[in-house]
Amino acid sequence: MSARDEILGRVRAALKDSPQVPQVPRGYRATSALDEEALIELLVDRLVDYKAQVTVVDTAEVPTRIAALLAGAQSYVVPAGLDTGWLAGVEYEPADGRRHLDSADTPLTVAELDGIDAVVTGSAVAVAETGTIILDGSPSQGRRAISLVPDHHICVVKATDIAGILPEALRRIDGTRPLTMISGPSATSDIELERVEGVHGPRKLDVIIAR
Amino acid sequence: MSQTFLGMPSLPVFGTGNLHASESFPKAAHRELGNAQLRANLGHATHTIRDKRLQVVSELPDWEQLRDAGSAIKESVMARLPELLEQFEKNFTARGGVIHWARDADEANEIVAGLIRETGETEAVKVKSMATQEIGLNEYLEEQGITALETDLAELIVQLDHDKPSHILVPAIHKNRSQVRDIFLREMPGADPALTDDPAKLAAAARTHLRRKFLTAKVAVSGANFALADSGTLAVVESEGNGRMCLTLPETLITVMGIEKLLPTWQDLEVFMQLLPRSSTGERMNPYTSLWTGVTEGDGPQNMHLVLLDNGRSAALADEMGRSALHCIRCSACMNVCPVYERTGGHAYGSTYPGPIGAILSPLMTGIQAEENSSLPYASSLCGACYDACPVKINIPDILVHLRGVDVDSKRGKKKIPTQMDAGMKAASWALSSGKRLGLLEKGLPLGRLAAGPDKKITKLPGIAAGWTQSRDIPAPPPQSFRTWWANEHRGPDPEGGPMPSHNKGDQQ
Numbered sequence: 001m002s003a004r005d006e007i008l009g010r011v012r013a014a015l016k017d018s019p020q021v022p023q024v025p026r027g028y029r030a031t032s033a034l035d036e037e038a039l040i041e042l043l044v045d046r047l048v049d050y051k052a053q054v055t056v057v058d059t060a061e062v063p064t065r066i067a068a069l070l071a072g073a074q075s076y077v078v079p080a081g082l083d084t085g086w087l088a089g090v091e092y093e094p095a096d097g098r099r100h101l102d103s104a105d106t107p108l109t110v111a112e113l114d115g116i117d118a119v120v121t122g123s124a125v126a127v128a129e130t131g132t133i134i135l136d137g138s139p140s141q142g143r144r145a146i147s148l149v150p151d152h153h154i155c156v157v158k159a160t161d162i163a164g165i166l167p168e169a170l171r172r173i174d175g176t177r178p179l180t181m182i183s184g185p186s187a188t189s190d191i192e193l194e195r196v197e198g199v200h201g202p203r204k205l206d207v208i209i210a211r
Numbered sequence: 212m213s214q215t216f217l218g219m220p221s222l223p224v225f226g227t228g229n230l231h232a233s234e235s236f237p238k239a240a241h242r243e244l245g246n247a248q249l250r251a252n253l254g255h256a257t258h259t260i261r262d263k264r265l266q267v268v269s270e271l272p273d274w275e276q277l278r279d280a281g282s283a284i285k286e287s288v289m290a291r292l293p294e295l296l297e298q299f300e301k302n303f304t305a306r307g308g309v310i311h312w313a314r315d316a317d318e319a320n321e322i323v324a325g326l327i328r329e330t331g332e333t334e335a336v337k338v339k340s341m342a343t344q345e346i347g348l349n350e351y352l353e354e355q356g357i358t359a360l361e362t363d364l365a366e367l368i369v370q371l372d373h374d375k376p377s378h379i380l381v382p383a384i385h386k387n388r389s390q391v392r393d394i395f396l397r398e399m400p401g402a403d404p405a406l407t408d409d410p411a412k413l414a415a416a417a418r419t420h421l422r423r424k425f426l427t428a429k430v431a432v433s434g435a436n437f438a439l440a441d442s443g444t445l446a447v448v449e450s451e452g453n454g455r456m457c458l459t460l461p462e463t464l465i466t467v468m469g470i471e472k473l474l475p476t477w478q479d480l481e482v483f484m485q486l487l488p489r490s491s492t493g494e495r496m497n498p499y500t501s502l503w504t505g506v507t508e509g510d511g512p513q514n515m516h517l518v519l520l521d522n523g524r525s526a527a528l529a530d531e532m533g534r535s536a537l538h539c540i541r542c543s544a545c546m547n548v549c550p551v552y553e554r555t556g557g558h559a560y561g562s563t564y565p566g567p568i569g570a571i572l573s574p575l576m577t578g579i580q581a582e583e584n585s586s587l588p589y590a591s592s593l594c595g596a597c598y599d600a601c602p603v604k605i606n607i608p609d610i611l612v613h614l615r616g617v618d619v620d621s622k623r624g625k626k627k628i629p630t631q632m633d634a635g636m637k638a639a640s641w642a643l644s645s646g647k648r649l650g651l652l653e654k655g656l657p658l659g660r661l662a663a664g665p666d667k668k669i670t671k672l673p674g675i676a677a678g679w680t681q682s683r684d685i686p687a688p689p690p691q692s693f694r695t696w697w698a699n700e701h702r703g704p705d706p707e708g709g710p711m712p713s714h715n716k717g718d719q720q
């Protein structure tokens with residue numbers, strides 16, 4: 001008998017008492033009633049608690065803000081589908097090799113990514129209550145590797161993409177896409193269960209909330 | 212050990228691997244209790260996390276509703292397990308993943324080693340995984356000439372120190388910061404001799420140590436926290452980004468997961484991703500969670516394998532009273548609140564799964580007959596703190612009591628002659644069923660005082676009662692029993708069943 005059939009056989013035999021399948025009580029909150037300002041305020045509070053840097057700007061100011069954050073970076077990578085307007089404030093000299101474009105068709109190697117200082121991405125949805133930003137690999141966010149290897153992640157969150165609580169956010173996205181849920185810069189609680197920021201993922205997370 | 216079966220398997224089939232102690236809990240606990248440093252480290256860490264957990268849990272107005280939903284979802288997973296496994300298999304396969312089934316630890320190890328060998332590599336990076344701990348994968352791979360590199364900070368500490376994990380979430384919880392620094396200085400090639408014991412500096416040292424490995428690894432081995440049957444999606448919940456590195460950069464990803472980890476639908480994730488981070492690290496959300504559904508072209512590993520592991524889970528499922536132990540999402544809240552764990556630490560439990568959950572899960576998976584695991588259900592004061600903390604409401608105290616019963620029955624069955632325990636219980640029942648008999652026995656109390664000697668302590672009881680005095684002394688019994696004292700104080704009424712003096716008036720206090 002194959003291992004598969006044998007294990008399924010064991011499981012069926014273990015359930016020979018035919019236990020009842022219970023109705024799942026879903027009395028927990030499925031929606032929150034916060035307005036946009038309150039959502040922004042809550043998200044900022046949570047992200048700051050995780051030691052992320054956050055700024056709230058008008059959409060028109062996003063390019064200036066990105067340019068300011070990239071000022072110290074020798075090089076940066078952006079997904080090919082990023083809103084090009086967002087980079088309008090960054091001085092661009094194709095010859096200086098400072099800007100790198102990445103896509104599934106023309107991916108940078110891991111070694112190349114390792115040599116790049118920063119990454120700029122958009123985001124799919126955010127959760128105010130938990131301070132979580134979800135990337136789903138769509139064109140403005142790119143491959144998972146680009147938001148992982150560079151040490152500085154600059155992430156733009158549109159105010160309209162902020163959900164109050166997790167159930168609201170998960171209902172807005174397609175669970176079969178490659179998803180990364182990000183709540184602050186990388187951290188560990190492995191030494192004496194005290195949280196310290198900065199391990200293998202980006203040690204610096206800058207969030208720009210655009211309204 | 213894989214067995215060859217002719218026809219239907221004889222049930223239940225128990226698990227193998229790192230689920231057994233090599234000695235009984237009381238013996239191991241006795242030794243660990245002598246380690247004051249261990250106790251100080253554990254006390255500090257568990258108290259830190261308890262406070263954090265309570266605070267983030269109290270923030271959610273619907274915490275109890277989430278627990279109810281989580282508990283019911285898991286109960287339905289167990290009831291529908293065969294169907295959900297088949298559904299998951301179909302979806303995962305349709306998205307380009309390959310499923311392997313492993314009856315036990317040995318079979319799982321062989322599958323993983325074979326898959327790594329196929330890639331031509333002799334090194335794999337690993338994301339912390341309880342399932343691979345349970346099957347002893349690292350040790351097996353080493354025998355096969357394959358290096359498995361742990362990348363989670365606490366696992367790395369344990370691996371560098373050639374030690375064993377003592378906690379399911381923070382395997383190095385028994386080490387404090389200066390011990391970690393010493394391990395790094397001793398075992399990490401190229402560690403900066405000026406390294407301090409500042410946790411941030413220690414984390415940075417781990418980053419440097421592992422960075423090149425991540426960037427060049429071709430194969431990764433992971434566990435999974437959740438698997439969604441309706442889509443074939445897998446989820447890994449982590450903090451450091453080592454998980455993302457392993458799940459994203461290599462060409463081949465091999466995930467090992469117990470068959471009980473399924474959730475029926477995407478919607479169920481909204482419950483568990485609220486329950487798990489708050490219960491485990493006491494955070495509103497863990498820094499990183501990765502979800503992937505088979506292979507995504509151009510993004511992440513292009514060869515995706517999943518080993519579905521039984522290893523005694525079907526045996527646990529067959530125990531109607533105990534099967535809810537399989538609801539466990541390995542958050543570790545139960546051990547963080549456990550007064551026994553806090554003092555003995557995780558090593559005393561002798562299994563990959565320590566603490567209250569380990570005390571039920573290990574014997575359920577290996578069979579209570581497994582000699583060294585039969586003492587585990589007694590490793591508890593039944594205070595109930597674990598049940599209150601458990602995000603999926605596993606009634607651990609109830610299952611402990613159930614397993615104690617199974618243990619007593621199995622021993623009785625084996626020996627066919629009354630055990631000391633049987634004899635003791637009979638005697639107690641004879642004495643306790645009559646006030647007169649009890650009164651008579653209590654006259655013997657002064658004898659106990661004599662036995663205690665001038666330091667008023669009994670340090671060694673005879674027979675099976677010796678277990679009680681193994682790690683504690685008993686104070687000498689009082690000169691008279693409460694009943695005698697009461698009778699003397701209140702004279703009149705007969706303590707053997709006469710009317711009680713009326714003492715209920717509050718104003719008399």
Ligand code: SF4
Nearest residue numbers: 539540542543545601
């Ligand atoms: S038994 Fe409950 S509290 Fe303990 S680790 Fe499992 S889920 Fe967490």
